[in-house]
Amino acid sequence: MTEENKNSGLDKEEEYIINIGPQHPSTHGVLRLVVSLKGEIVKSVEPHCGYIHRGIEKMCEKLTYPQIIHLTDRLDYLSAHINNEAVCLCVEKALEIEVPERVKYIRAILSELTRIQSHELWWCSFGMDMGATTCYFYGLRDREKVLDIFEETCGGRMIVSYNTPGGLMNDIHPNFQKRVKEFLKHFRKKLPEYDQLLTGNVIMQERTKNIGIISREDAISYGVTGPSGRGSGFSCDVRKHHPYGIYDKVDFVEPLYKTGDTFSRYKVRMDEMWESMKIIEQLIDNIPEGDYCAKMKPVIKLPEGEYYQRVEAARGELGVYINSRGDKYPYRLKLRSPSLSNLSALNLLASGFKIADLIAIGGSLDYVIPDIDR
Amino acid sequence: MPFNIYDFTSFTQWIDKSLYDSLSPLWAMIWEMTIIGVAFLLFYAVIGLFLVYAERKVCAFMQCRIGPNRVGPYGIIQTIADLFKLLMKELIPIKNADKFLFNLAPFIVIITTFLAIAAIPFAKGLHAIDFNIGIFYILAVSSMSVIGVLLAGWSSNNKYSLIGAMRSGAQIVSYELSVGLSLITIIVLAGSMQLSTIVEAQADGWFIFKGHIPAIIAFIIYLIAATAETNRGPFDLAEAESELTAGYHTEYSGIKFAFFYLAEFINMFIVASIAATVFWGGWMPFHIGGWEAFNNIMDYIPPFIWFFGKTFFIIFIIMWFKWTFPRLRIDQLLTLEWKYLLPINLFNVLLMAFIVLMGWHF
Numbered sequence: 164m165t166e167e168n169k170n171s172g173l174d175k176e177e178e179y180i181i182n183i184g185p186q187h188p189s190t191h192g193v194l195r196l197v198v199s200l201k202g203e204i205v206k207s208v209e210p211h212c213g214y215i216h217r218g219i220e221k222m223c224e225k226l227t228y229p230q231i232i233h234l235t236d237r238l239d240y241l242s243a244h245i246n247n248e249a250v251c252l253c254v255e256k257a258l259e260i261e262v263p264e265r266v267k268y269i270r271a272i273l274s275e276l277t278r279i280q281s282h283e284l285w286w287c288s289f290g291m292d293m294g295a296t297t298c299y300f301y302g303l304r305d306r307e308k309v310l311d312i313f314e315e316t317c318g319g320r321m322i323v324s325y326n327t328p329g330g331l332m333n334d335i336h337p338n339f340q341k342r343v344k345e346f347l348k349h350f351r352k353k354l355p356e357y358d359q360l361l362t363g364n365v366i367m368q369e370r371t372k373n374i375g376i377i378s379r380e381d382a383i384s385y386g387v388t389g390p391s392g393r394g395s396g397f398s399c400d401v402r403k404h405h406p407y408g409i410y411d412k413v414d415f416v417e418p419l420y421k422t423g424d425t426f427s428r429y430k431v432r433m434d435e436m437w438e439s440m441k442i443i444e445q446l447i448d449n450i451p452e453g454d455y456c457a458k459m460k461p462v463i464k465l466p467e468g469e470y471y472q473r474v475e476a477a478r479g480e481l482g483v484y485i486n487s488r489g490d491k492y493p494y495r496l497k498l499r500s501p502s503l504s505n506l507s508a509l510n511l512l513a514s515g516f517k518i519a520d521l522i523a524i525g526g527s528l529d530y531v532i533p534d535i536d537r
Numbered sequence: 538m539p540f541n542i543y544d545f546t547s548f549t550q551w552i553d554k555s556l557y558d559s560l561s562p563l564w565a566m567i568w569e570m571t572i573i574g575v576a577f578l579l580f581y582a583v584i585g586l587f588l589v590y591a592e593r594k595v596c597a598f599m600q601c602r603i604g605p606n607r608v609g610p611y612g613i614i615q616t617i618a619d620l621f622k623l624l625m626k627e628l629i630p631i632k633n634a635d636k637f638l639f640n641l642a643p644f645i646v647i648i649t650t651f652l653a654i655a656a657i658p659f660a661k662g663l664h665a666i667d668f669n670i671g672i673f674y675i676l677a678v679s680s681m682s683v684i685g686v687l688l689a690g691w692s693s694n695n696k697y698s699l700i701g702a703m704r705s706g707a708q709i710v711s712y713e714l715s716v717g718l719s720l721i722t723i724i725v726l727a728g729s730m731q732l733s734t735i736v737e738a739q740a741d742g743w744f745i746f747k748g749h750i751p752a753i754i755a756f757i758i759y760l761i762a763a764t765a766e767t768n769r770g771p772f773d774l775a776e777a778e779s780e781l782t783a784g785y786h787t788e789y790s791g792i793k794f795a796f797f798y799l800a801e802f803i804n805m806f807i808v809a810s811i812a813a814t815v816f817w818g819g820w821m822p823f824h825i826g827g828w829e830a831f832n833n834i835m836d837y838i839p840p841f842i843w844f845f846g847k848t849f850f851i852i853f854i855i856m857w858f859k860w861t862f863p864r865l866r867i868d869q870l871l872t873l874e875w876k877y878l879l880p881i882n883l884f885n886v887l888l889m890a891f892i893v894l895m896g897w898h899f
Contacts (some may be wrong), residue, residue, distance in 0.1 A: 181696045189779040294864025387689035519866040
C-alpha cells in the first residue's frame with residue numbers, strides 16, 4: 164500500500180471501491196468518481212477530472228478576441244450565451260466602450276432564456292438520476308421551445324455564439340418578441356406541472372430532504388456558488404451584488420434557502436425559473452431601438468493590463484480573467500468555472516450517505532463536465 | 538371435439554382421455570407434458586412480445602411521446618425486430634466469471650416463471666395443474682427467482698452487479714412476507730388455497746367487494762409488494778440504471794439478457810394474474826348476487842376475456858406507477874416493508890379473521 168493511498172482512505176481491505184464513470188449514465192459526461200463504499204454507504208468520493216480536457220485556456224492565447232467567443236460556447240454548453248457574454252463584457256471593460264442599450268436588453272433576455280433552458284435540462288436529468296424517467300420528456304418538451312427561439316434569432320440552437328465584443332452578431336429576428344411572449348405564456352402553465360410530477364412526490368421529498376447538507380460556511384470556503392450555494396443561504400448572485408448589463412434596473416428576487424440539503428438546491432432552481440421569467444417579462448416589451456453593435460475597430464487590441472469580469476452563469480459564478488500585453492491575442496486567459504468548485508464539495512456532501520444519495524447529490528450540484536475540464 | 542369458449546373443462550378432458558386411450562400411460566403423460574410445454578412456450582413468446590410493446594406504448598403515452606411507430610402499423614412489429622436483434626447478438630464471454638453459474642442464472646430465473654405460471658387458471662378448466670395448495674405453491678416457486686438474480690450478480694465478477702444482487706436479495710426476501718400475508722388475508726375469506734375453488738367462490742361477487750375493507754387493504758399491499766418482488770420501478774433498485782448501470786444483469790448480452798428481460802415481463806404478468814384471480818375474480822364474470830338477468834348478460838362475455846382484461850388492467854396500473862414515481866432508496870425500501878406494510882398486514886389478517894367469524898362480509 165502506498166503512502167498516498169493510506170492518506171486518501173482508499174485501498175483498505177474492508178472497503179469496496181467502485182469507479183462511477185468515466186462512462187456512467189448519471190455522471191452526465193466523462194467524469195470519474197472513485198467511490199469507496201462500506202456496504203451501501205459511501206465512505207469517500209474522489210473525483211478524477213480531465214477526461215474531456217481540451218486546453219481551451221491555452222488555445223485562447225493564439226486566438227483573437229472575436230474568435231475566443233466561439234470557444235467559450237464549449238465550456239458550459241448549457242449556458243453558452245452567458246459564457247459568450249462574460250468574455251464580451253471583459254473585453255468591453257478593457258476597451259472602455261459602452262454598448263448600446265438595445266444590446267444590454269437583448270443580452271439580458273437571452274441570458275435569462277439560457278438560464279431557463281439550462282434549469283429545465285437540469286430538472287430532466289435530476290429526475291432521471293432519481294429514477295423518474297418521465298421528467299426527462301416533460302422538461303425537454305418545454306426546452307425545445309426555448310431552443311427554437313435561439314435557432315430563429317441566433318442561428319444556433321445550443322452553441323449560439325451570438326455575442327461579439329461590442330454587441331451582437333445580428334439584430335433580433337422580427338418574430339423574437341412574439342415567440343418569447345408565447346413561450347412565457349406556455350411555460351407559466353407548464354412549470355406547475357413540474358411541481359405536480361416531482362416536487363410534491365413523497366419518495367422524492369424523502370430522498371432529498373436532509374441529504375447532502377453543506378453549511379453556509381463550507382459553501383463559502385469551497386466556493387460553491389450559484390443555485391447550489393444559495394441552497395445553503397449563501398447570497399452569491401452576481402446579478403444582485405455586482406450588477407452588469409441591465410440587471411441593476413430590473414426587479415427580481417434572489418431565492419435563498421437555509422438548510423443546504425439536496426431539496427433546497429432543487430427548490431432554488433425551481434424558483435429561479437420563475438424569477439427569470441419575471442425578468443424577461445420586464446424587458447421584452449421595452450427593448451429600445453438602436454444599433455445592435457457598437458462601432459468597433461476591425462482588429463481588437465486590448466490595452467496592457469489585467470481585466471476580470473464575472474457573470475452569473477446558470478451554475479454559478481463564471482469569472483473571466485484576461486492578462487493582455489497590448490496584443491490582439493490575450494497573453495493569458497483564465498476562466499473561473501462554477502462547476503469545478505461545486506464539484507470540489509462532493510466528498511464533503513456525499514460522505515456518509517448511500518450510493519443513491521450520491522447520485523442525487525451529483526444531480527443537485529448540476530455540474531457540466533466540459534465546464535470542469537475546459 | 539367438444540370445444541366451448543365458455544368452458545374448457547370438456548375440451549381438456551377430451552385431450553386427456555384420447556391420449557390415454559390411444560397410448561400407454563407413460564407415453565400419454567409425456568405427450569401431455571410436451572403439449573403443455575409447447576403451449577406455454579408459445580404463450581410466453583406472445584405475451585412477452587405483447588407486454589414489451591404495451592410497455593413502450595404506455596410509457597410513451599405517459600411521457601408525451603408516440604412510442605414505436607415505424608416498423609409495421611403502429612409499430613407492432615418493432616418488438617419482433619428487437620427480438621431477432623437479441624437472438625443474433627454475440628454472447629460476450631466474461632473473463633474471470635464463474636462460467637457455470639453465469640450461464641445457469643438466466644435459466645433459473647426463467648424456469649421459476651414457468652413453474653409459477655403453471656398453476657394459474659386462464660379460463661374455466663384451462664390451467665395446467667390445479668393444486669389444492671395452489672397459492673402456497675406459487676409463492677414457493679416465485680421466491681426461487683431470487684436465487685437466479687443472486688447467482689447472476691455473484692458470478693458476473695462485477696462490482697455493480699454484486700451490489701444489485703445484494704439489494705435484490707434483501708428486497709425480495711422482505712417483500713415475500715407482504716405478498717404472502719396479503720394473500721393469506723384472502724385465503725381466510727375463501728377458506729381454500731386451491732385457485733379453482735377461490736375463483737368459483739367469487740361467483741356471486743368478487744372478493745375485493747365481498748371482503749370490503751380488509752380485502753381492499755390487502756389488494757393495495759399486494760400491489761406494492763408484488764411490484765417490489767418483480768423488481769420494477771419505483772422498486773427497481775436491483776437494476777437502478779442511474780446508480781448501478783444495469784445492476785445484476787450488467788454483464789449479460791444477447792439471448793441471456795433477453796431471458797432476464799422476458800422474465801421481468803412474465804413475472805409482471807404472473808403477479809397481475811394472481812391479483813386478478815384472488816382479488817378480482819379471475820375468469821369469473823362480474824356478478825352481483827341476486828341479479829339474475831344482469832349476471833346472465835355478463836356470462837356472455839367469455840371467461841378468458843374477463844381474465845386477460847383484469848390482468849392487463851392491473852399490469853397497466855403497475856406500468857403507470859413505474860413511469861410516474863422516482864426510485865426508492867434501499868433503506869427506505871426496507872423501512873416501508875418492515876415498519877409499515879408488515880404491521881398493517883398482520884393487523885389486516887386479524888381484521889379479516891374477525892370479519893369472517895362475525896359474518897360481516899357479503
